[in-house]
Amino acid sequence: MKVLLIGSGGREHALAWKIATSPMLEKLYAAPGNPGIARHAECVALSEKDHGAVVEFCRGQAIDLVVVGPEAPLVAGLADELIEAGIAVFGPTAEAARLEGSKGFTKDLCSRYGIPTAAYARFADAVHAKDYVRNVGAPIVVKADGLAAGKGVVIAMSEDEAYAAIDDCFSGLFGASGAEVVIEEFLEGEEASFFCLCDGKIALPFGTAQDHKRVGEGDTGLNTGGMGAYSPAPVMTEAMVERCMREIIEPTLKGMAEMGAPFTGVLYAGLMITPDGPSLIEYNVRFGDPECQVLMPRLKDDLLALMKGAADGQLAHMSARWREEAALTVVLAAEGYPAAPKKGSAINGIEAAGEEGVEIFHAGTALRDGVFVANGGRVLNVTGLGANVTAAREAAYRAVDRIDWPQGFCRRDIGWRAVKREAAGV
Numbered sequence: 001m002k003v004l005l006i007g008s009g010g011r012e013h014a015l016a017w018k019i020a021t022s023p024m025l026e027k028l029y030a031a032p033g034n035p036g037i038a039r040h041a042e043c044v045a046l047s048e049k050d051h052g053a054v055v056e057f058c059r060g061q062a063i064d065l066v067v068v069g070p071e072a073p074l075v076a077g078l079a080d081e082l083i084e085a086g087i088a089v090f091g092p093t094a095e096a097a098r099l100e101g102s103k104g105f106t107k108d109l110c111s112r113y114g115i116p117t118a119a120y121a122r123f124a125d126a127v128h129a130k131d132y133v134r135n136v137g138a139p140i141v142v143k144a145d146g147l148a149a150g151k152g153v154v155i156a157m158s159e160d161e162a163y164a165a166i167d168d169c170f171s172g173l174f175g176a177s178g179a180e181v182v183i184e185e186f187l188e189g190e191e192a193s194f195f196c197l198c199d200g201k202i203a204l205p206f207g208t209a210q211d212h213k214r215v216g217e218g219d220t221g222l223n224t225g226g227m228g229a230y231s232p233a234p235v236m237t238e239a240m241v242e243r244c245m246r247e248i249i250e251p252t253l254k255g256m257a258e259m260g261a262p263f264t265g266v267l268y269a270g271l272m273i274t275p276d277g278p279s280l281i282e283y284n285v286r287f288g289d290p291e292c293q294v295l296m297p298r299l300k301d302d303l304l305a306l307m308k309g310a311a312d313g314q315l316a317h318m319s320a321r322w323r324e325e326a327a328l329t330v331v332l333a334a335e336g337y338p339a340a341p342k343k344g345s346a347i348n349g350i351e352a353a354g355e356e357g358v359e360i361f362h363a364g365t366a367l368r369d370g371v372f373v374a375n376g377g378r379v380l381n382v383t384g385l386g387a388n389v390t391a392a393r394e395a396a397y398r399a400v401d402r403i404d405w406p407q408g409f410c411r412r413d414i415g416w417r418a419v420k421r422e423a424a425g426v
Contacts, residue, residue, distance in 0.1 A: 001304065002062055005030045005041060006048050006078070007069025010331075010363030010381040011289035015069060015303070016040040017359065018296040022304035029061065035372065036362025048073040051081045058087045065090060065308055071286050072147060074265075075101035090307040092285050095261035099252070099283040103182045104145050106283050113251040117280040118185040118272075126170045129181050133162045139186040143282075144169045146177030151223060151338065155186065189274035190417070191281070192233040193291050194241070196249050196269070197306055199315040200262030203249045204306075206320050207298065208236035209291040210417070215338060217413045224338045225378060228414030230328040230389050231294040234421055235273050244271065244278050252283070264310055293361050293381045294327035328392035328415050329383040330400050332408045334364070334374045341377035345407035348372075350380070356399035359383045379408060389418035 001024050005016055013036045019028055020040040031054070033043030046053055048070070058066060066082055068074055068091035077094035091097075098105045110117040118141070123129035133140055133156075142165035144152030152174050156162035162183075169178035192210055196203040211229035215221040236244075248269060256263045268284040268291075287295070296303070300321040309318045334341035347365065350372060354360055361383065364376020380403070384395030393415045400410060 001025055001064040001308070002027045003029070003304065004054075004058060004061075004063045004066045005033075005037075005069060006054070006066065006073060008032050008034045008037070009069070009289055010361045010378065011287050011292040012069040013037050013361040013363070014293045014296040015067060015287070017361070018299065018303045019067070022302050024302065024304050024308075029063070031057075034362045035365050035367045036360070048078065049076070051076075051078050054078065055081055055085045055087065058082065059085065063087060065304075065311060067091070067307060069286060071097070071100050071284065074285055075147060088308070088311045090311050091265040092263050093261060095259075096256055096263045097285045098261075099256075099263070099267070100285040101147060102145055103143050103282060104180060107182060109252065109255055110280060113255045115248050115251050115280055116278060118187050120182055120184045123181045123183065124179070126166050129166045129183060130163055132183055133159055133166070138162055141184040141186055142166055142169070143182045143184065144174040144178040145180035145182055146174070148174040148177045149225065152177060153223060187272040187274055187279055187281070189272045189279070190235050192236050192271045192273055193288055194236060194244055194269045194271055195287070195291070195295065196267045197310045197315060197320070198253060198263050198265060198267050199310045199313045200257065200264050201253070201313065202315040203245065203253050203267065204315050204318060204320060205241055205245065206266065207231060207295045207322065208233040208241070209288065209294055210235075211288065211291055212411060212414055217411050222338055224333075226288070226290045227331045227333070227411045228329055229288070229290045229294050230326060230392065230415045230418055231291070231298055232322075232326065234418055240273065240278065244269065248278060248280050264313075289363070290329050290331055290378075290381050293329040293383050297327045297359055297383055297385055298323045298325065323385075325385045325387060326389045326392045327383055327385050328389055328396050329361075329381045330396045330410050330414050331363070331378050332380040332382065332400065332403065332405065332410045333378050334376065335407045335409065337377040341374070342407060343374050343376070345374050345405065346371050347374060347379070347408065348404040349402050353382065353399040353402040356395060356402065357384075358395055358399040360399070374407065388422050389415045390422050393419060
């Protein structure tokens with residue numbers, strides 16, 4: 001098979017690394033890719049925004065499958081144009097991608113199909129949104145309705161924080177994504193990420209993880225795209241997975257099909273495991289980043305075969321097997337992230353770090369005169385494997401400590417909740 005992978009981040013590097021091991025693969029292209037992805041694929045100068053150019057490239061190179069990594073091109077309808085051109089794609093249509101593209105759409109779907117989620121209200125202006133906060137009180141959650149690169153959600157512990165978040169949305173901070181606001185009940189519990197491969201009718205459970213969104217240790221500071229993750233998520237027991245499938249995933253697939261927008265690709269459910277059971281926080285329509293970087297090293301089976309099965313509607317007779325080991329990834333970010341990351345600083349020691357038996361996925365690097373330099377906010381993902389999360393964390397941080405990058409930083413407590421459980425023998 002000839003495959004085109006769309007994207008340039010750590011998630012796409014992990015996907016490229018795994019796809020490259022498939023015996024089905026003839027040639028892997030990546031658009032635009034990054035220096036890490038270039039080790040596994042031929043990087044091509046295609047913009048994900050130029051759908052016509054992507055279609056023409058696929059025709060010219062006889063591409064058998066397009067794998068779309070990030071959410072923006074899916075919400076913008078790239079999959080629709082590929083499908084119309086007769087090109088198989090792993091990823092949902094624009095109609096189905098509304099599950100991530102509009103938080104309000106997803107909340108309404110939950111309401112219609114009885115899917116457990118936090119109580120909510122939708123607003124198109126600041127005055128009514130603030131009135132709602134005043135009546136309900138804090139803590140409360142304020143979300144920009146559309147895509148905001150993981151930064152459009154504020155967990156407001158006071159009403160003043162909520163008012164400020166509302167003003168940010170309606171002031172244009174998130175562009176058109178903030179034209180509507182969803183305000184939700186604050187839920188208590190433990191967060192987890194649950195992934196399923198979907199072919200429009202069938203949902204195949206595809207692993208669990210937990211990530212760390214806050215930039216600071218102890219889960220403090222600003223929300224980010226994710227400072228680290230580990231897999232599997234201890235809170236996602238076999239019984240909990242079965243319950244999530246029954247109460248959340250299967251009704252979602254049924255609802256989307258009934259709406260005429262069957263979901264194919266990967267469905268990523270962000271969950272809150274409350275004392276009463278699982279509750280859907282939000283859906284994403286692509287692999288998580290950095291969760292993908294801990295799922296791929298644990299996957300035993302051929303990812304490419306599974307993706308093609310999802311695209312072709314053939315998941316009914318497929319399964320996914322996982323290594324017993326835990327995986328943990330630490331994100332190395334550029335100074336100033338997430339507000340104003342500084343680009344251009346040199347990064348040394350990546351090869352030496354790799355000698356620790358870890359996988360290092362590039363998220364925001366560039367090559368300058370043969371030297372890796374920072375070219376984004378989240379720059380590297382260092383992923384270790386171990387008998388448990390504690391061992392995986394030790395492996396990851398041993399490698400992190402061999403990377404020479406004074407202008408970079410990371411959290412030193414990734415996996416703290418699982419490590420605490422393991423120390424207590426839970």
